[in-house]
Each structure stands twice: as C-alpha cells, then as structure tokens.
Amino acid sequence: MRLSSFFLPTLKETPAEAQIVSHRLMLRAGMIKQTAAGIYAWLPLGLRVLRRIETIVREEHNRFGFQELLMPTIQSADLWRESGRYDGYGKEMLRIKDRHERDLLYGPTNEEMITDIFRTHVKSYRQLPLTLYHIQWKFRDEIRPRFGVMRGREFLMKDAYSFDVDYLDARATYNRFFVCYLSTFRRMGLTPIPVRAETGPIGGDLSHEFHILADTGESELFVDRRLLDLDLTGRAFADDDEIGAFVKEVTDIYAAADEMHRADQCPVPPDDLVTRRGIEVGHIFHFGAKYSQPMGARITDPEGHEREVQMGSYGIGVSRLVGGIIEASHDDAGIVWPGSVAPFQVGVINLKAGDAACDAAAGDFYAKLRAAGVETLYDDTDERAGAKFATMDLIGLPWQVTVGPRGVKAGTVEVKDRASGEREELSIDAALAKLTAA
Amino acid sequence: MRLSSFFLPTLKETPAEAQIVSHRLMLRAGMIKQTAAGIYAWLPLGLRVLRRIETIVREEHNRFGFQELLMPTIQSADLWRESGRYDGYGKEMLRIKDRHERDLLYGPTNEEMITDIFRTHVKSYRQLPLTLYHIQWKFRDEIRPRFGVMRGREFLMKDAYSFDVDYLDARATYNRFFVCYLSTFRRMGLTPIPVRAETGPIGGDLSHEFHILADTGESELFVDRRLLDLDLTGRAFADDDEIGAFVKEVTDIYAAADEMHRADQCPVPPDDLVTRRGIEVGHIFHFGAKYSQPMGARITDPEGHEREVQMGSYGIGVSRLVGGIIEASHDDAGIVWPGSVAPFQVGVINLKAGDAACDAAAGDFYAKLRAAGVETLYDDTDERAGAKFATMDLIGLPWQVTVGPRGVKAGTVEVKDRASGEREELSIDAALAKLTAA
Numbered sequence: 001m002r003l004s005s006f007f008l009p010t011l012k013e014t015p016a017e018a019q020i021v022s023h024r025l026m027l028r029a030g031m032i033k034q035t036a037a038g039i040y041a042w043l044p045l046g047l048r049v050l051r052r053i054e055t056i057v058r059e060e061h062n063r064f065g066f067q068e069l070l071m072p073t074i075q076s077a078d079l080w081r082e083s084g085r086y087d088g089y090g091k092e093m094l095r096i097k098d099r100h101e102r103d104l105l106y107g108p109t110n111e112e113m114i115t116d117i118f119r120t121h122v123k124s125y126r127q128l129p130l131t132l133y134h135i136q137w138k139f140r141d142e143i144r145p146r147f148g149v150m151r152g153r154e155f156l157m158k159d160a161y162s163f164d165v166d167y168l169d170a171r172a173t174y175n176r177f178f179v180c181y182l183s184t185f186r187r188m189g190l191t192p193i194p195v196r197a198e199t200g201p202i203g204g205d206l207s208h209e210f211h212i213l214a215d216t217g218e219s220e221l222f223v224d225r226r227l228l229d230l231d232l233t234g235r236a237f238a239d240d241d242e243i244g245a246f247v248k249e250v251t252d253i254y255a256a257a258d259e260m261h262r263a264d265q266c267p268v269p270p271d272d273l274v275t276r277r278g279i280e281v282g283h284i285f286h287f288g289a290k291y292s293q294p295m296g297a298r299i300t301d302p303e304g305h306e307r308e309v310q311m312g313s314y315g316i317g318v319s320r321l322v323g324g325i326i327e328a329s330h331d332d333a334g335i336v337w338p339g340s341v342a343p344f345q346v347g348v349i350n351l352k353a354g355d356a357a358c359d360a361a362a363g364d365f366y367a368k369l370r371a372a373g374v375e376t377l378y379d380d381t382d383e384r385a386g387a388k389f390a391t392m393d394l395i396g397l398p399w400q401v402t403v404g405p406r407g408v409k410a411g412t413v414e415v416k417d418r419a420s421g422e423r424e425e426l427s428i429d430a431a432l433a434k435l436t437a438a
Numbered sequence: 439m440r441l442s443s444f445f446l447p448t449l450k451e452t453p454a455e456a457q458i459v460s461h462r463l464m465l466r467a468g469m470i471k472q473t474a475a476g477i478y479a480w481l482p483l484g485l486r487v488l489r490r491i492e493t494i495v496r497e498e499h500n501r502f503g504f505q506e507l508l509m510p511t512i513q514s515a516d517l518w519r520e521s522g523r524y525d526g527y528g529k530e531m532l533r534i535k536d537r538h539e540r541d542l543l544y545g546p547t548n549e550e551m552i553t554d555i556f557r558t559h560v561k562s563y564r565q566l567p568l569t570l571y572h573i574q575w576k577f578r579d580e581i582r583p584r585f586g587v588m589r590g591r592e593f594l595m596k597d598a599y600s601f602d603v604d605y606l607d608a609r610a611t612y613n614r615f616f617v618c619y620l621s622t623f624r625r626m627g628l629t630p631i632p633v634r635a636e637t638g639p640i641g642g643d644l645s646h647e648f649h650i651l652a653d654t655g656e657s658e659l660f661v662d663r664r665l666l667d668l669d670l671t672g673r674a675f676a677d678d679d680e681i682g683a684f685v686k687e688v689t690d691i692y693a694a695a696d697e698m699h700r701a702d703q704c705p706v707p708p709d710d711l712v713t714r715r716g717i718e719v720g721h722i723f724h725f726g727a728k729y730s731q732p733m734g735a736r737i738t739d740p741e742g743h744e745r746e747v748q749m750g751s752y753g754i755g756v757s758r759l760v761g762g763i764i765e766a767s768h769d770d771a772g773i774v775w776p777g778s779v780a781p782f783q784v785g786v787i788n789l790k791a792g793d794a795a796c797d798a799a800a801g802d803f804y805a806k807l808r809a810a811g812v813e814t815l816y817d818d819t820d821e822r823a824g825a826k827f828a829t830m831d832l833i834g835l836p837w838q839v840t841v842g843p844r845g846v847k848a849g850t851v852e853v854k855d856r857a858s859g860e861r862e863e864l865s866i867d868a869a870l871a872k873l874t875a876a
Contacts, residue, residue, distance in 0.1 A: 007505050007568060009559035033555055036514040036542070041555060044570075047508050067445050070485050072592045073511060073575055074532075074544070076474040091537040094512075096544075099529040099579045104474070106512070106534075106544075117471055117479060121447035130445060132482075137511055137575070141537045154510045 001344070002366075003379040007044050009033075010391055021216055022326035023148030025335050029395045031322075038145025038153035045395060046322065048343035050156065053188065053321050054135055056340060057158050060184040064176050066131040066160055071110050071117075073137055077103035079112040082295050092140045106139035111291050111313060114161040118309065119297040125165040128299065128309075129173055133160030135318060149323045150218075150279075156319040162312045165301055170286055170310040172240040174206050175247040177284045177314045179237065181210050185281065186233035188321065189338025190328055193221055193278055195255045197285070206286035206312070211257060211278030214328035221278045222261040224254040224268045228276075279324045286312040335396030336419050344377040346435055347397040349389070351404035353382045362403035365413065365428065372436040393418070399435055439782070440804075441817040445482050447471075448829055459654055460764035461586030463773050467833045469760075476583025476591035483833060484760065486781035488594065491626065491759050492573055494778060495596050498622040502614050504569040504598055509548050509555075511575055515541035517550040520733050530578045544577035549729050549751060552599040556747065557735040563603040566737065566747070567611055571598030573756060587761045588656075588717075594757040600750045603739055608724055608748040610678045612644050613685040615722045615752045617675065619648050623719065624671035626759065627776025628766055631659055631716055633693045635723070644724035644750070649695060649716030652766040659716045660699045662692040662706045666714075717762045724750040767857075773834030774857050782815040784873055785835040787827070789842035791820045800841035803851065803866065810874040831856070837873055 009030040018024040026032050031046030042050055058068065074096070080086035094106040107113070114132060122130065135158045145153050160177070164170040178194065185192035190212040197207040211221055230250065237243045254268045257278070266273065289308040291297070298306045317324075329336045339345060346369055350362035359380075366378040377397065379388050392400050400416040407413050413431050416423045426434065447468040456462040464470050469484030480488055496506065512534070518524035532544040545551070552570060560568065573596045583591050598615070602608040616632065623630035628650040635645040649659055668688065675681045692706045695716070704711065727746040729735070736744045755762075767774045777783060784807055788800035797818075804816040815835065817826050830838050838854040845851050851869050854861045864872065 005503065007507070007559075007570060030559075033558065035510060035517075035551055035554070036512070037540075039510045039512055039514075041510060041551065042508040043555075044505050044507050047506060050508070065443065067482050068485060069445070069482050070480040070488070072473060072477045072479060074474070074477055074577065074592050076477075079473075094534060094536065096532060096534050098532065099581065102475075113473055113479065116473070117481075120471065121445075121468075132445060139512060143537065154512050 001377050003377060004381050006377065008395075009043065010394060018148060020147050020150065020323075020327070021330060022150060022323035025326055025330060025394070026148055026323065029335060032149065038142055038151070040149060040152060040154075045343050049322050049337070049341055050319060052341045052343075053325075054156070054158075054318055056187050057135065057184055057316055057318060060180050060187065061133055061158070061160065064131075064180050066133050066180075068134060069117075069132050070134045070136060071107070071113050073106055073139070074104050075107045075110075075113055077105055079116055080105065083112045083115075083291055084294060085112070092142065094139045094141045107136075108138055108140045109313075109315075110134070110136075110159055111161065111311075112295070115291045115295045115297050115311070118163055119292075119295060122163065122299060122309075124300050125302055129162065129164050129169055131160055131162040131173060133158060133314070147323070149319045150327075152319065155317065158316040158318055160314040162314070163297075164310045165299065165307075167288070167310060170288070170312060171206065172244065174284060174286050174312055175240065175243045177312075178208065178247045178250075179235070179243050181282050181284065181314075181316070182232045184316070185210060185212060188325060188341050190281075190325065192232065192282075193223060193227065193255055193276070194250065195221065195257045196251070196260060197257075197283065198260070199285075205251075206284075208251070208284050209257060209280050210282035210284075211280050212324055212328055213276055214279050214324065215277055216327045217277035217279040219278050219280060220258040220261075221276045222254075222256050222258075222266065222268075223274050223276060225272050225274050227253040227255050228274065279320075279327055280317075281321050281324050282314075282316045284312065284314045286310075330396070333390070334394035337396045337398060339398045342398050343395070344375045344397050346374055346376045346399045346401060347392045347395070348376055348378045349385075349392060349400060349402045350378070350380050351385050351388070351402060353380055355405060357408045358403060358405060361408045361413075361428075365401065365403060365432070368432055369435060372432070374436055401431060401435070439815050441815060442819050444815065446833075447481065448832060456586060458585050458588065458761075458765070459768060460588060460761035463764055463768060463832070464586055464761065467773060470587065476580055476589070478587060478590060478592075483781050487760050487775070487779055488757060490779045490781075491763075492594070492596075492756055494625050495573065495622055495754055495756060498618050498625065499571055499596070499598065502569075502618050504571050504618075506572060507570050508572045508574060509545070509551050511544055511577070512542050513545045513548075513551055515543055517554055518543065521550045521553075521729055522732060523550070530580065532577045532579050545574075546576055546578045547751075547753075548572070548574075548597055549599065549749075550733070553729045553733045553735050553749070556601055557730075557733060560601065560737060560747075562738050563740055567600065567602050567607055569598055569600040569611060571596060571752070585761070587757045588765075590757065593755065596754040596756050598752040600752070601735075602748045603737065603745075605726070605748060608726070608750060609644065610682065612722060612724050612750055613678065613681045615750075616646065616685045616688075617673070617681055619720050619722065619752075619754070620670045622754070623648060623650060626763060626779050628719075628763065630670065630720075631661060631665065631693055631714070632688065633659065633695045634689070634698060635695075635721065636698070637723075643689075644722075646689070646722050647695060647718050648720035648722075649718050650762055650766055651714050652717050652762065653715055654765045655715035655717040657716050657718060658696040658699075659714045660692075660694050660696075660704065660706075661712055661714060663710050663712050665691045665693050666712065717765060718755075719759050719762050720752075720754045722750065722752045724748075768834070771828070772832035775834045775836060777836045780836050781833070782813045782835050784812055784814045784837045784839060785830045785833070786814055786816045787830060787838065787840045788816070788818050789823050789826070789840055791818055793843060795846045796841060796843055799846045799851075799866075803839065803841060803870070806870055807873060810870070812874055839869060839873070
C-alpha cells in the first residue's frame with residue numbers, strides 16, 4: 001500500500017480525552033475515530049489489526065474443532081424472559097422497541113440464543129460434543145465508557161458455547177478451551193496468565209479469567225512465580241487426557257487477580273509470590289444446566305434417558321485485545337506490534353520522494369516485497385524525513401526500511417527492527433532476503 | 439470437514455412459512471435459523487457462503503483501490519439531524535434511547551457518519567480521490583419482513599462512499615464502481631443487468647441499479663437484447679478513459695426495471711425488447727453535495743478555493759446475495775452453488791460407513807483432497823445411501839464423489855457434476871486429478 005493513497009489520518013497532538021496509552025496511540029496512529037460515546041469507527045489501519053486478531057482467534061478455534069456460526073446483533077427479549085435474565089440484567093442492556101412495539105435488545109452475550117438454536121436442532125448425545133462460536137459485535141451500555149476500545153459500548157467479542165452430555169465431557173471441553181486460549185494469546189505475542197474466577201451460585205472450580213501482562217494493566221495479579229517459569233505454549237497434545245493433565249499442572253499453581261486474592265488466605269510463601277499488572281482479555285466458564293434447565297434444552301443420553309445438556313461459555317474480547325496488545329507493547333515513540341498482528345510487516349521509507357534514483361530504488365524494493373507476499377506500507381509522500389520516521393515509529397510496523405540518496409548510490413538500504421531499535425545497513429538483496437524470510 | 443461432527447441441521451420437511459425457493463432451501467439445507475421476525479442466525483454452512491461472497495466483494499473493491507474501514511452499527515442521532523434525515527426517515531429506522539436518554543439508532547446506511555469522518559480528517563484535494571467502504575450489519579425495520587434473507591431486518595451490506603474534487607472526477611469514480619460491480623457479480627456466477635435508476639431531486643444520469651437474472655426474481659426487466667449479447671466482464675482497462683468508454687457503451691443500450699420502464703416511451707423496437715426477471719442486488723449513486731453541503735465537508739481545490747466535496751454511494755446486499763444466488767441457481771433437488779461461492783467444493787459420500795474397505799478408501803480420498811487444499815465435506819455418517827444423495831443434492835456442492843463397495847474393489851469412484859448431473863466412473867487418481875485441477 002502506498003501511503004500517498006492510504007487513508008491514515010495520524011494526529012500530531014495527543015488527544016486530551018484519552019486517559020490511557022493505548023487510547024492515545026490508537027487515535028494518534030489513525031486507527032480509530034470516536035463516533036459517539038464509547039463507539040468507534042475502525043479506520044483502515046485499525047481494521048487491519050482487528051482482522052488479524054480475529055483470524056488468529058478463528059484459526060485456533062477451528063483447530064480444536066469448534067465450529068463458527070454467526071448470530072445476529074439484535075435479539076428478541078422473549079428468549080431472555082425464558083432464562084429469567086431480562087428483568088435482572090440492568091441498564092447495561094440496550095433495550096429497544098421495534099415499530100410494532102415488540103421488545104428487542106442489542107445482544108450483550110448469546111447464551112439464550114445459542115441454547116434456543118441447540119434445543120431446536122439437537123436431541124441426542126450422538127450429536128455431542130458440540131461447540132459453536134461466533135465473532136460478533138456486542139453492546140453494553142456502560143455508564144461511563146472510557147479507555148477507548150478497552151471499555152467501549154459497541155465491541156467485538158468472540159463468544160463460544162459448548163454442549164456436552166455430562167460433567168466429565170464438559171470438563172474435557174473446558175480444558176480444551178483452556179489450552180486453546182493459551183495458544184491464542186501466545187500467538188499474539190502476549191503472556192497470558194489464567195486466574196481462578198468467581199463461579200457464582202453454580203460453584204465448582206471451572207471458571208478462569210485470562211489476563212495478559214502489561215505494566216499499564218488495570219488489574220493486579222498475584223502469581224506464584226513457578227507459573228511465570230512454566231512454558232505455557234508450544235505443546236502438542238495427543239488427547240484429552242494430556243490436555244487435562246497439563247491444565248491441572250497449570251491450575252494447581254496459585255494465581256489470582258485482586259478481586260479474588262486474599263492475602264491472609266494465600267497459600268504461597270511471600271517470597272514466591274510476585275505481583276504483576278494485567279488486562280483481562282478472556283473468560284471461560286462452565287455453568288452446567290443454568291440455561292438448559294429453564295429453557296428445556298434436553299438430550300437423550302446413551303442409556304436412553306433425557307437429561308439437560310451441560311453447557312459452558314468462553315469469551316475473548318477481540319476489539320479489546322487491540323488496545324490490550326498496545327498496552328503490553330509500546331514505547332515512547334509509539335506502538336510496537338508483534339509480527340502476528342501487525343497491520344503491515346514492513347514500512348518502506350523513501351527519504352527523497354521526487355528524486356528519480358530514490359523513487360526507482362524505493363519503488364522497486366516495495367514491488368519486490370509485494371511480489372514476495374510481504375504486507376508493506378510504502379511511504380512515497382514528500383513529507384520531511386523526521387516526520388516520516390516519527391510516523392513509522394508511531395504506527396509500529398515490525399520492520400522499517402529506509403531508502404535514501406546515499407544508500408542508493410552504494411546499493412544499500414537501512415533496515416530497522418522496531419522492537420529492538422537495531423539498525424543495519426544491508427545490500428538490497430540481503431535486505432530483501434531478510435525481510436521475506438521473517 | 440466430517441459431516442458426523444459438522445453442525446448441519448438439515449430439514450426433511452419444507453417449512454410452511456417460507457414463500458420463496460431460496461428461503462425454503464436455506465432453511466432445509468441448515469444454512470440459517472430465524473431468531474426473530476426478519477432476523478437470522480447464520481449456521482455454519484450458511485456462514486461459509488456469506489463469507490465467500492464477502493471475500494469476493496472485498497477483493498474486487500481492493501483491486502480498484504477502494505479502502506476498507508469499519509463503521510459501528512449504532513449511530514448517534516445528532517449526525518442525522520445535521521443532514522436533515524433524522525425526522526424524515528420514517529419507521530424503518532430503528533430508534534433507540536440509551537441509559538442517559540440520548541437518541542441513538544441502528545444504522546440503515548452510513549452517509550452521515552462517513553461524511554463526518556471525512557470532514558474531520560480531509561481538507562485538501564491532494565488527499566483525493568478517496569473511496570472508503572465497509573461491510574457491516576444494517577437494520578431496517580421492515581413492516582412485514584419476509585422472503586428470508588432477501589428482505590430481512592438485520593442484513594449485511596457493503597456500502598462504499600466516494601469523495602472527489604469535482605463532477606468529472608466523481609464520474610470517473612462512478613464508472614470504476616460500474617465495472618467493479620459487473621466483475622463482482624460475474625465472479626459469483628451471476629448475470630448482472632445494470633438499469634438506470636431514479637436520481638431524485640439531484641437529477642443527472644449517475645444512478646444505476648444492478649439486477650441479477652433469476653426466473654423467480656421479484657422485478658421485471660425490459661432489456662434491449664443487444665445488452666444480453668454484450669460481454670460484460672473479462673475486460674482489462676488501461677485507464678479511466680477506457681472504463682468510461684465501456685460504461686458509455688453499456689449504458690447507451692436500453693435497460694429498465696418495471697418502475698422506470700414506460701412502454702409508450704421505450705426507444706427499443708418491440709422485436710428487440712426482451713423481458714427478464716431479476717433481483718436487485720446493488721445500487722450506485724452519485725449525489726454530489728447532498729451531504730457535504732449541510733454537513734460542511736469542504737476541501738481546498740487546486741486553485742486554493744474551498745468547495746464542497748463531491749460524493750457518491752455504492753451498495754451491495756451481501757446477505758441478500760446468498761438468497762439471490764440460490765434464486766438464480768437451483769433445481770428441484772436443491773441448491774446448485776457456483777464454484778466461487780460454494781461452501782465446500784466437493785462432497786465425498788462414503789456409501790457404506792462401517793465397512794473397513796469403504797472407510798479406508800473414502801477417508802483416504804478425503805485426506806488427499808484436504809491435503810491439496812480442496813474444501814471438502816466428507817459424509818462419514820451411517821445414514822442410508824438415498825438420504826446421503828438427497829442431502830448432497832440439497833446443499834448443492836459443485837462436485838460429489840461417491841465411494842462404494844463395488845468401486846472400492848475396482849479402484850474407482852463416481853464423480854458427479856451437481857450442475858449438469860453428469861456422472862463419471864473414474865480411477866481414484868483420475869478423480870483426484872480432476873477435482874484438484876478444478
């Protein structure tokens with residue numbers, strides 16, 4: 001993409017309304033524009049990141065056999081009356097009346113709707129296990145939306161729902177999500193910390209939040225240091241037993257966020273307890289028959305008995321992750337995208353646009369990267385050099401390549417690693433080889 | 439994908455509420471489930487088709503340099519008050535009050551919001567031409583939603599908005615959309631017919647609807663037969679002049695839908711006028727300063743004067759197209775997907791699941807197709823043969839491969855072309871070669 005024709009409205013000033021670094025950087029980098037309180041348009045650069053995160057989530061879910069569908073944003077209130085949640089949900093639910101005065105709502109979550117789909121079509125244990133997920137916009141009418149996409153009102157969420165014949169099967173599904181979430185967040189360059197979460201009146205221990213480490217994070221995490229030393233990814237599991245054993249190994253180690261941590265009851269010796277700041281980006285939860293019971297989602301088990309299907313739900317804040325990744329990965333100059341979610345892999349800077357030799361060399365370099373399938377943003381504008389460097393640092397592409405008059409004469413370009421700041425003067429061929437291999 | 443674990447709730451009975459064939463077939467093929475009047479969940483098979491259509495639209499738009507962003511579904515009423523449309527829009531607009539009693543609405547279209555984004559960030563002709571599009575859910579509160587996804591209330595639409603410095607540039611952009619739409623619909627296996635449409639008080643001739651031919655279509659088209667003979671696709675254009683000349687050639691030929699056709703004023707001799715049925719799936723429209731004027735979206739032109747930016751909008755009904763393609767391509771047995779939008783390319787039927795030789799041969803065939811990157815649905819269930827054939831015909835994958843006990847002994851499979859119904863007995867290698875080349 002040529003920057004001269006790319007819609008990238010970066011801001012020089014730091015917007016006054018943005019209180020946290022990810023919000024400031026997303027506005028300054030031209031990733032989003034607020035269109036109403038807590039509601040954002042995703043400009044082309046921001047959308048590219050959002051889509052990459054979405055794709056990683058989708059691929060990791062599909063790998064575990066979870067199936068994608070897409071439920072609508074607008075729901076009938078009737079389903080929520082069946083589950084008993086309509087009256088109690090409170091003001092965060094955006095309630096709507098249509099032209100016939102029927103009660104609708106903008107879905108904040110989809111347990112009721114997926115239970116309805118399930119009970120319509122599934123009757124037998126033979127069709128289980130079944131896990132369905134979707135990636136869809138949700139709305140929660142926060143009283144004071146803030147922090148940009150970290151706590152917006154309209155937000156993109158992946159929510160999955162599992163259906164199993166009994167508790168043991170449901171626990172196996174829960175464990176699959178546990179490892180799916182670890183690999184999903186690791187693929188985004190993040191360090192996920194699973195912490196035990198409230199289970200509410202249902203009880204049991206099958207509820208975990210996933211936080212990612214970020215010094216600017218909103219939550220305080222209390223973690224047995226052994227968890228930080230554990231390799232939470234890269235594992236291949238042969239079967240559910242191996243997954244279960246690994247999840248037990250991880251969850252036997254103490255980790256809690258502030259609202260669950262009780263200093264006087266903590267089993268970890270003070271010397272082994274470390275505190276870190278984190279951002280909650282996912283939550284997995286087994287809730288058994290909470291919805292299948294009131295909504296009559298029953299299946300026939302292998303013995304021919306009817307029973308309520310065992311359910312769980314599993315959420316990831318997709319749009320929230322865009323902000324979360326920036327909180328976890330930035331410096332004073334701007335965003336530092338992990339390669340897997342970067343909007344482009346490489347930024348090519350033409351230091352002297354208008355100079356025939358520079359135009360030819362930079363244009364050729366850009367064309368070769370494109371031909372090799374490397375997503376590249378080519379700054380072909382006539383801005384001054386300092387502004388170009390600042391913009392590239394701000395938008396945080398993993399690699400920057402500078403093509404200038406001196407290098408063109410020598411047949412070299414400068415390649416900068418955004419994360420480390422390291423620069424190398426490389427021949428054009430060596431630079432291409434490095435960037436197409438990365 | 440193995441059918442035994444794929445969530446594909448096909449129906450044997452034709453649902454009584456479905457009045458048109460695409461609605462009946464989408465319900466029977468387990469593509470959608472109605473969740474409220476005019477609101478649908480897209481089940482896995484339906485979602486796969488929706489995503490393929492979306493991808494074609496996206497690729498064709500990107501090819502022309504149109505840039506994707508994503509605007510939210512919920513809008514503030516204030517923007518619509520600025521343009522003057524809020525009070526007049528009528529009951530099709532879903533109006534909402536949030537917890538602070540602020541007026542919101544579920545966007546039926548996005549002219550106001552995109553104009554606001556534009557005026558915030560673009561000030562100079564140097565940043566033009568600029569065309570932005572998004573693919574997002576919309577809501578129109580139809581008084582009587584019907585015909586399934588063809589006239590639903592929540593629907594997926596691609597809407598694009600162009601910004602140009604003057605009328606001539608705006609016309610060039612309009613023409614680019616004209617050819618973009620032709621190639622988009624042709625790639626979906628459809629025959630698009632552009633017809634002149636109402637321009638309203640703005641006047642001019644830059645408004646066209648795109649209908650696709652379907653015998654069951656809702657609109658009647660009156661077309662000079664020369665248009666049907668014209669090659670509307672496959673052209674490569676060197677520049678805007680070539681595009682403009684081609685658009686003139688096409689639009690000089692008479693074509694009108696019923697609401698614009700006047701038999702007594704038709705310039706085409708009766709013998710040359712043919713009538714066809716069609717379905718409207720797209721609309722392109724130049725509206726000049728209709729929004730930029732009241733909303734103050736002005737740019738500096740090359741002479742240094744401020745002027746209102748010239749705009750156009752360009753819509754495609756993405757979810758509507760799923761129904762439209764079925765209306766255009768089905769038979770008594772079910773859907774006949776064009777390859778480019780098919781949910782899977784191949785369906786493999788194991789005629790005798792449980793038989794070791796059949797399981798091995800069919801499983802191996804399926805694995806080889808997958809390895810070759812061919813999207814395949816493998817019917818590994820223990821349903822009877824007749825039901826398996828009926829399901830495959832119903833869901834309409836382009837190719838069906840039957841692996842049965844007799845063939846397994848002979849080392850052959852039967853390959854059926856869903857569209858023509860032709861069957862061939864082929865060696866396993868020949869069948870693989872044919873299906874991986876297709």
